[in-house]
């Protein structure tokens with residue numbers, strides 16, 4: 001297991017370095033440094049969704065009875081980047097800007113990479129954390145494994161200066177991962193936590 005964690009941590013760091021480069025940030029380790037840190041709060045989570053048979057109580061009813069049950073409700077991942085893989089059972093869906101849900105084709109040989117809330121803050125909104133959910137399958141067990149790349153608890157989360165310009169002023173006030181985690185636990189799974197850290201809220205509050 002520790003070999004797997006090291007491998008996905010390496011992948012996350014490589015992707016973050018490429019993202020920094022793509023955003024023209026001169027210090028290309030600006031994001032990955034947080035994950036390489038010995039005190040990084042990254043975690044690996046295994047999810048198991050047992051099969052949930054579709055029960056149609058009233059066969060003559062016009063109400064649809066073929067809705068898959070939600071195994072993991074709609075949310076964005078709060079960390080920096082998620083490296084997700086699953087067995088060959090589908091269920092993961094991502095939300096597009098217009099609110100449409102798009103199923104992700106299951107592929108046990110592929111990684112699904114999610115932008116997390118912290119990366120949205122650190123890129124000053126250039127990358128946006130993806131809302132997603134996981135449905136259960138009616139016959140088969142679904143397994144997934146998610147590596148959540150996170151910074152140390154006391155790391156200061158703020159966009160690098162290059163991401164903040166007169167035409168693109170700071171969207172979020174600086175905060176620590178510990179502060180953000182507190183907000184995650186205080187709110188519901190599907191709530192927008194970044195909304196608590198916008199510069200506008202700051203102005204109104206303070």
Ligand SMILES: O=C(O)CCC(=O)C(=O)O
Pocket residue numbers: 045047072077084086091092132133134143144146
């Ligand atoms: O099981 C999945 O595909 C998604 C799991 C997930 O979104 C999570 O663990 O945060």
Ligand SMILES: [Fe+2]
Pocket residue numbers: 075076077132
């Ligand atoms: Fe997630």
